Amino acid sequence: MKRSMAILAASVLLLSACGRDDGGDGGTGAPGVTKEACPNAVNKDNGCIYLGTISDLTVGPFKALAVPITKAQEMFWKRVNTQGGIGGYDIDVTKYVRDNKYSPETHTQVYQEIKGKVLAIAQTLGSPTTAAVIDDMRTNKVVATPASWTSLWNFEDVILESGAPYCIESMNAVDYAIETVKPKSVMAVHNPGDYGGDAAAGAKYAAETNKLTFSDVETPPGQENQGRAIEAIVKNKPDLVILTAGPTDTAVIVGEAAARGYKGRFIGTGPTWNPGLIASPAAPALKGLYWQSAPWMPFQTDTPGHKAMRDALGTGIGAPNDGYTAGWVWSYPLKAALTKAAADKDLTRDGLLKAVKSLTTVDYEGMLTGGNYAGDATTGAVRTTVIGAPDDTAPTKIKIIKEAFTGPTAKGYALSKPCFQA
Structure with missing residues (x-):
């Protein structure tokens, strides 16, 4: 037994002396932070900070x-490395990329695979998928950037949200409709879970605040599942539909409702649109009936951040897509938190979370204002929204018809708990 134990001990020493390839602490004392350079490092003398990505x-x-979101984040951090890195470290967001297939179960599985190998998560896509692991993230102090806008994130210290949450975006959409098309009735048509539920809660609050009739229709993802929602729209003829679904479902709902005689106004929350819809059979209906709300200005906008994004992505990306814009914008707060933690000489999970909680503003290079993670949800929430309309001539096939604004409903809203729970 003693001889076996001695052999085992020697084996452990031999393994620990070998070069690391797992993104472990590498002698730094923090998961995902190594003294060794990143694979394909820009700065060979820098150590490496590994960030995970879980996307659809x-x-x-x-x-x-999700694909352009992930590509934009890769290029964002490449730019950071080209500028020297952060605190003597390059950032790697390519080694631990996982596909969640927009499934909470798959998301949980791949999160568990990588969480011990990364310092933080550069992208966790989806509200219901991220909600499936938020308890573990909180327990283990895993800071993450969400690719979603549920108002739940305004109450989570480990989440670095950017832009107005779905509910505030929907409040602004209703207020804009009141200003322009003057609806008397509002219907929320939405996916289940935090994504659709949060947007519907904002639409309901805005409708009731403005004494408009409100109705709610929950619809599951999948083109074949939209019959009930279409029937409700055609039968009830709401003046305004706040739509919160996937892009292909949007085409089915808007196209079929229009074909059956609906003549009201749709306003879709951010993820409902994709530029490919302009070439779909639903394009005439979308051009006639659909507006798009969003938390920030689109790909082609003239700000230093938008220009840096376009320069970093180059010309080989195909058609412009605001997935790129979202991925780029979402990366700024994590960069700010890592920079603060490095300045504090505490690139650990404790140190990174402490840095997050100290941020009162983030430099988005003109793409957005906000980034107050030190205050409460009401003071920290971003409340601005833009509105666009389908347009063949626009690079992302959406032309902005109302630049960043905050409507009276959102301006006065106290975010005391997540909207879908309020």
Whole structure:
């Protein structure tokens, strides 16, 4: 037994002396932080900070947005490395990329695979998928950037949200409709879970605040599942539909409702649109009936951040897509938190979370204002929204018709708990 134990001990020493390839602490004392350079490092003398990515990359309803989101984040951090890195470290967001297929179960599985190998998560896509692991993230102090806008994130210290949450975006959409098309009735048509539920809660609050009739229709993802929602729209003829679904479902709902005589106004929350819809059979209906709300200005906008994004992506990306814009914008707060943690000489999970909680503003290079993670949800929430309309001539096939604004409903809303729970 003693001889066996001695052999085992020697084996452990031999393994620990070998070069690391697992993104472990590498002698730094923090998961995902190594003294060794990143694979394909820009700065060979820097150590490496590994960040994970969990996105909808193959079969889920948001893959057309998720793939460019992931590419933009890769290029964002490449730019950071080209500028010297952060605190003597390059950032790697390519080694631990996983596909969640927009499934909470798959998301949980791949999160568990990588969580011990990364310092933080550069992208966790989806509200219901991220909600499936938020308890573990909180327990283990895993800071993450969400690719979603549920108002739940305004109450989570480990989440670095950017832009107005779905409910505030929907409040602004209703207020804009009141200003322009003057609806008397509002219907929320939405996916289940935090994504659709949060947007519907904002639409309901805005409708009731403005003494408009409100109705609610929950619809599951999948083009074949939209019959009930279409029937409700055609039968009840709401003046305004706040739509919160995937892009292909949007085409089915808007196109079929129009074909059956609906003449009201749709306003879709951010993820409902994809530029490919302009070439779909639903394009005439979308051009006639659909507006798009969003948390920030689109790909072609003239700000230093938008220009840096376009320069970093180059010309080989195909058609412009606001998935790129979202991925780029979402990366700024994590960069700010890592920079603060490095300055504090505490690149650990404790140190990174402490840095997050100290941020009162983030430099988005003109793409957005906000980034107050030190205050409460009401003071920290971003409340601005833009509105666009389908347009063949626009690079992302959406032309902005109302630049960043905050409507009176959202301006006065106290975010005391997540909207879908309020």
